[in-house]
Amino acid sequence: MELTLLGTGAPAGLPRPDCPCAGCATARGASARAATALLVDGALLLDLTPGAPLAAARAGRSLGGVRQVLLTHPHDGPAVELPPGLPAAGRVPDGRELTLISGHRVRAVPMDAPGTGYEVTSPDGERLLYLPPGGAPAGVSGPPRPYDTVVADVTHRPDGLARLRAVGAVGPGTDVVAAHLDHDVPQARELDRRLAAYGARAVPDGTTLTAGAYREPPAAPRRTLVTGGARSGKSLEAERRLAACPEVVYVATGGTRAGDAEWAGRVRLHRERRPASWRTEETCELVELLGGAGPALLIDCLSLWLTDAMDRVTAWDDERWAKGGERELRERVGELVAAVRATPRTVVAVTNEVGAGIVPADAGSRRFRDELGRLNAAVAGECEQVLLVVAGQALVLKD
8 A cells, every 4th residue: 555645734735825923934954744644555544735736746646536536624714726537525424434446444442532543455455544633532442452653643643653552553564653733843953863762753745655554663762761951841852752652651750749839730740741541650760760671661760860869879968978978979879870771761851950059158058969970970871862851942961
C-alpha cells in the first residue's frame, strides 16, 4: 500500500496566512506544510484540501483514479472547489465499514474529540490508521496485529499514541508519522528529537511511504538527563519526552513537607499535569528501581535525592564530613551512577543547575553545590542525551 502525504500541516497550513508568530516566520522550505491530506494507492483520498491536484502532481501522483474521498474533521473556511472527476467528499458514521471498488476496506474509528478516524486495509492486508487533528481513538481495543502505518496528530496528542501502544495497536515495527503540524510545534531538529522520543517522525509534504516496508526506527535515547535552573521548564520538558509511553512511573524524590502550603501546591500542579495512566512513587531508593525491569521512569529530581543522601550521612556537619561523611556520600553516588549505567529501563532524570550564580556564604551550601555538580556530571556521562533547559527552550548538550 502506497501512501502519499499531499500535506502534513494543520488545517490552516504552516505558515498560517497573515500570522506574524515566530513559528510561522521560520516555517520555510521543507518546514512549510499544506493542510494534511493522504492519498492511498491513488484510489482513496483522506481529507480534501485546497490545491490537492497540484500537490499530487508535484509528488508525481494523479487524482484521476480516486474513487472515494473521505473527510476526518469539519473543514472550516470557504468551500473547497471539487476538482473535475473527483467524487463528492463525505464522512463515514463511526463503526461503519465500506469496501471500495479498488478492494480497500475502510472502517470509521470513533474519536474522543470532534472528527472521525479511518482504518484502511489494502487488498494485500497492509493496515493504516489515519486520525484527525486534535483527536485520539475512543475506546480503543487491540487489533489482531499492530498497524503498519499510523498518521496522526502526534505533537498535540501523544497520549493517543500511548493508548494505541497500550493495546498493541502500535508496535516496534509501526511507522508513526506526525501530521496536522501547526505553528506551536518546535521546528527542524528539535521537532525531530521530540518525535523520536515518541517513536515517530515527520516527513516533508509530497513524501510517498510504503506501508509494511522495513525502515530504521527513530533513534530515541534510552537515558536522558534534563537540567536547568529554577522554573526553566525542565520538568515539563522531561514529561514531554515520555508522553507517548503507555506506562510511566513518576519517581518523586521530594516527599511531603507537612505544613508547607507552597510545596503542596507545587506537588498538586505536577500531578494534575501528568497523564492519569502514570503511577507515582515517592521514594529516594533509586538504585532498586533502576535495577529492575518495568515501565519507563521519570525521576524528579536528582537534586532532592542528593539532599536526602547528604542528610543520611550528616554531610552538612564539617566534622562528620571529614570523619567519613564524604566517603559514605561518594559510595551512595557511585551506586546510583552504576545503576544508571546498568538499568534496562527507559529513564528521564531531572536535575538542577545551581553552580552558575553567587558562591554560597556557608560551608554546607557550598558543599551541596559542589556535590550536585559532580553528581550531574557523573550521571550525564552515562546518558545518551543531555538537555539544558533555559527559558523553556531545550538546548542539546549531548545527543
